[in-house]
Amino acid sequence: MSNVSAEKFTELQDVLRTLLGPDGCPWDRAQSPASLCDYVVEEAHELALAIRHGSSADAADELGDVFFLLTFIALLYERQGVFSTADVFERSRLKMIRRHPHVFSDAVFASVEEQLAAWEAIKKREQAAAGKTAGLFSGLPASLPSLIKAYRIHSRAAGAGFTWSDDVDVEQQVEAEWLELLDAFASQDKSSREHELGDLLFTLVELGRRKGIKADAALDAAAARFLERFAFMEEQARQQGRDFASLDMEEKNALWDEAKRRENSAAGRAAEEHKADRGGEECNAAPRAGKGRDADCAGEERGGPGGTGQ
Numbered sequence: 001m002s003n004v005s006a007e008k009f010t011e012l013q014d015v016l017r018t019l020l021g022p023d024g025c026p027w028d029r030a031q032s033p034a035s036l037c038d039y040v041v042e043e044a045h046e047l048a049l050a051i052r053h054g055s056s057a058d059a060a061d062e063l064g065d066v067f068f069l070l071t072f073i074a075l076l077y078e079r080q081g082v083f084s085t086a087d088v089f090e091r092s093r094l095k096m097i098r099r100h101p102h103v104f105s106d107a108v109f110a111s112v113e114e115q116l117a118a119w120e121a122i123k124k125r126e127q128a129a130a131g132k133t134a135g136l137f138s139g140l141p142a143s144l145p146s147l148i149k150a151y152r153i154h155s156r157a158a159g160a161g162f163t164w165s166d167d168v169d170v171e172q173q174v175e176a177e178w179l180e181l182l183d184a185f186a187s188q189d190k191s192s193r194e195h196e197l198g199d200l201l202f203t204l205v206e207l208g209r210r211k212g213i214k215a216d217a218a219l220d221a222a223a224a225r226f227l228e229r230f231a232f233m234e235e236q237a238r239q240q241g242r243d244f245a246s247l248d249m250e251e252k253n254a255l256w257d258e259a260k261r262r263e264n265s266a267a268g269r270a271a272e273e274h275k276a277d278r279g280g281e282e283c284n285a286a287p288r289a290g291k292g293r294d295a296d297c298a299g300e301e302r303g304g305p306g307g308t309g310q
Helices: 003-019 035-050 057-078 085-099 111-129 148-158 167-186 190-210 214-237 249-277
Strands: none
Touching: 003 057, 035 057, 035 214, 057 085, 085 111, 085 167, 111 148, 148 190, 148 214, 167 190, 214 249
């Protein structure tokens, strides 16, 4: 952290101490770490949205909101005498050093997979030393959104060697789950339909993971595309002096196709501009022996923010 960053962090803490002081804000003074949990989740989602939509200004703003809440919670614990903000930083620093022996020690890994296996082994030793259950999924938050949870489960199971042998097997499993879902739809058993749909989605998450795609981000992008296209269709209908709902299906489909053509044209221009900016070079994603690339480059996932895998 630079001197300027450290100074600004101190100023932020001073603002919080004023808010929590005798003449501070009644709402802030009434908060506890537990009461702030929902706000952390909400702001984290807003940050993810800003990042995925490529808005650096919004990302900076939302990152500030998340950082403010984390600092707020740390200060509340500090005032209770439980731990200090410095303790939090030190615990994180030491954890990252322990879990990166190939960077801070002389360990050498031949592949990303070997590095991830070592990461999990280190975590197990840490949990055992703390008297915690060292099950593979013991640290998986129950409150994770379903698609993210499924991704984490597949990633950890794969790290333990419990997964399909190759991508073709996963593709065949997707086909099998699809057929089972169709059979369920042919029945009148609602629980069976839900069961089979869940199995199909769960398997698709693993197929995406193997291809370096996160289902949650992919679905979020698909939803955003739909909303943008729909907004375009509504605007086109308004310009014609008509209500979108009153259009017949053929007219709606024509507007939808126009929205897609507009989107594809914009995407093509963006791709050409990106290629020109990079000089036509492609990213070399091959891992370096002994160091390895970040787990995400291989479609794997260590865990929560910063890859801590709590």
